[in-house]
Amino acid sequence: MKLSATRIQSFLSCKQKYWFNYHKKLPKITNTSFKLGRAVHESLELAGNIWMKKEKFSKSDIKEILDKYDEVSVREGIADMTIHIEGKQLVRKRLKSFLSGRKIIGLEIKFGFWGKEGGRKIYSKFGVPLMGAIDKVEEYDDDTILIIDYKTSKTAPTSSEMKDDIQLSLYDIVARQLFPQYKRIILSLDLLKSSVLYTYRTDSQREEFESYLKVIYDQMKSFDESKAVATLNTFCPWCDYRDYCDKYLKACRKSDYTFLPTMNLSDEEIIKEWESVKVTKRILGEREQELNMVIMEKIKRSNANIVVGDKEIYVRQNSRRSFDIDKVVKVVPQEDFFNLVKLNNKAVKDYMEISPMAKEAISESLTVNYTAPFLSVRKATKKK
Numbered sequence: 550m551k552l553s554a555t556r557i558q559s560f561l562s563c564k565q566k567y568w569f570n571y572h573k574k575l576p577k578i579t580n581t582s583f584k585l586g587r588a589v590h591e592s593l594e595l596a597g598n599i600w601m602k603k604e605k606f607s608k609s610d611i612k613e614i615l616d617k618y619d620e621v622s623v624r625e626g627i628a629d630m631t632i633h634i635e636g637k638q639l640v641r642k643r644l645k646s647f648l649s650g651r652k653i654i655g656l657e658i659k660f661g662f663w664g665k666e667g668g669r670k671i672y673s674k675f676g677v678p679l680m681g682a683i684d685k686v687e688e689y690d691d692d693t694i695l696i697i698d699y700k701t702s703k704t705a706p707t708s709s710e711m712k713d714d715i716q717l718s719l720y721d722i723v724a725r726q727l728f729p730q731y732k733r734i735i736l737s738l739d740l741l742k743s744s745v746l747y748t749y750r751t752d753s754q755r756e757e758f759e760s761y762l763k764v765i766y767d768q769m770k771s772f773d774e775s776k777a778v779a780t781l782n783t784f785c786p787w788c789d790y791r792d793y794c795d796k797y798l799k800a801c802r803k804s805d806y807t808f809l810p811t812m813n814l815s816d817e818e819i820i821k822e823w824e825s826v827k828v829t830k831r832i833l834g835e836r837e838q839e840l841n842m843v844i845m846e847k848i849k850r851s852n853a854n855i856v857v858g859d860k861e862i863y864v865r866q867n868s869r870r871s872f873d874i875d876k877v878v879k880v881v882p883q884e885d886f887f888n889l890v891k892l893n894n895k896a897v898k899d900y901m902e903i904s905p906m907a908k909e910a911i912s913e914s915l916t917v918n919y920t921a922p923f924l925s926v927r928k929a930t931k932k933k
Contacts, residue, residue: 550678550766550769550770551661551678551679551680552677552678552679552680552719552762552765552766552769553661553679553680553681553719554681554715554716554719556571556680556769557715557719557762557765558715558716559571560765560768560769560772561765562780562782562784563779563780563782563788564772564776564777564778564779564780565777565778565779565780565790565794565796566779566788566789566790566794567772567777568772568774568777569777569790569793570789570790572774572777575790575793577789577790578788578789578790578791578792579626580787580789581627581629581632582701582702582787584622584625584626584627585622585627585632585635585636585701586699586701587621587625588618588621588622588625588627588636589618589636589639589640589699589701589741590657590684590699591617591618591621592614592615592617592618592621592640593614593640593643593684593685593699594656594657594684595613595614595617596610596614596640596643596644596647597647597653597656597657597685598656599613599614600647600648600653601653601656604652606644606647611641611644614640614644615637615640615641618636618637618640619637622636622637636701639701639741639742640741642741643739643741648687649687649689649695649697649737649745650687650688650689650690650693650694650695651687651688651689651690652687652688653685653686653687653688654686654687654688654694654728655683655685655686656684656685656686657682657683657684657685658682658683658686658727659681659682660679660680660681660682660683660723660727661678661679661680661681662680662682668682669726669727671722671723671726671727673722673759673762673763674756674759675759675760675762675763677762677763677766679719679722679723681716681719681720681723683696683697683698683720683723683724684697684698684699684739685697685699686724686728688731689735692731692732692733693731693732693733693734693735694724694728694731694733694734694735695735695737696717696720696721696724696734696735696736696737697737697739697745698716698717698720698736698737698738698739699739699741700738700739700740700741701741701742702740702742703742705740705743705744705746706738706746708748709928711736711738711746711748712748712750712754714736714738714748717736717738717748717750718750718754718755718758719762720736721734721736721749721750721755721758722755722758722759733749734749734750735747735748735749736748736749736750779794779795779796779797781796781797781800781828781829781832782828785797785800785828785831785832786831786832786834786835786836786839787835797832800829800832800833801832801833801836803829844862845864848862848863848864849864874890877889897911
């Protein structure tokens with residue numbers, strides 16, 4: 550048994566999910582985000598190999614890389630064209646700024662796998678065998694390397710989450726063994742939909758993580774089916790094994806909700822109830838979307854509405870009307886035209902980036918409005 554970041558995260562998030570995956574090896578539910586990630590990763594790996602030979606991309610190189618993306622996307626079965634196009638745009642965007650350091654020294658560096666191409670065997674300080682693959686390694690200067698992990702997710706982690714990220718901590722251990730000639734290791738998440746985030750690990754952080762790995766590894770070795778208990782959390786709707794999980798299915802089907810009176814609850818009880826309701830709400834919302842997709846697909850394939858008793862389920866589509874702004878501006882007086890239009894925030898920001906002379910004047914026109922207040926959660930600061 551070898552520890553990978555995925556295996557660790559699976560074990561920590563839900564013991565039943567871990568059991569289904571690594572012990573029973575049940576078939577996984579199709580995951581579109583996983584397919585997108587694979588298509589993006591494979592095309593960027595090809596881009597990296599081309600760059601290492603030429604240190605630039607020609608028009609034919611870019612076409613070859615984007616063709617590779619199309620090939621993998623079709624192979625993996627990305628059926629939603631919106632997602633397919635979005636992934637292709639992410640690859641095209643990264644090709645425009647492909648290098649962060651001064652040269653690439655490794656791509657898709659595997660470690661701990663079986664066979665000749667499985668890479669070097671890596672063990673933690675306490676003898677825990679590790680396994681995985683680093684997307685890209687770049688040399689920043691004579692003493693520093695960048696460890697880069699591609700991500701296609703829409704949300705960016707906070708700085709504290711970056712410092713606690715298990716995958717980056719694991720890569721830090723591996724990189725120090727694979728590249729001992731470098732004094733400094735910078736860890737980065739390349740969020741292809743937004744920006745590149747950077748972090749590092751101190752000696753004390755590394756020491757603590759190595760001890761943490763040993764605890765996880767020892768628990769995994771003694772793990773059996775009696776400990777494979779399901780844990781409901783906000784990630785349940787995206788779990789590859791949700792259809793095997795009785796606890797998740799029960800939450801999806803639950804309709805007899807009873808709520809405790811709130812006035813006499815302690816702070817701990819009311820927060821626990823609030824978090825439980827939030828998780829259930831999210832599960833039900835995702836379940837509704839899943840059922841919507843199935844029903845729409847049935848209607849689409851049969852070319853007929855679904856009739857159950859006195860109910861007919863059909864696909865309804867609302868129309869959205871829009872006007873051609875170039876034509877409207879020609880017939881509406883200028884003093885009236887400004888009352889008809891609303892500025893797009895993204896378009897204004899993009900314009901300021903390409904028109905720095907106007908940036909200051911436009912910025913002075915900015916006003917900030919706040920939404921209705923809502924509850925959120927963050928890590929509490931300990932009182933001194």
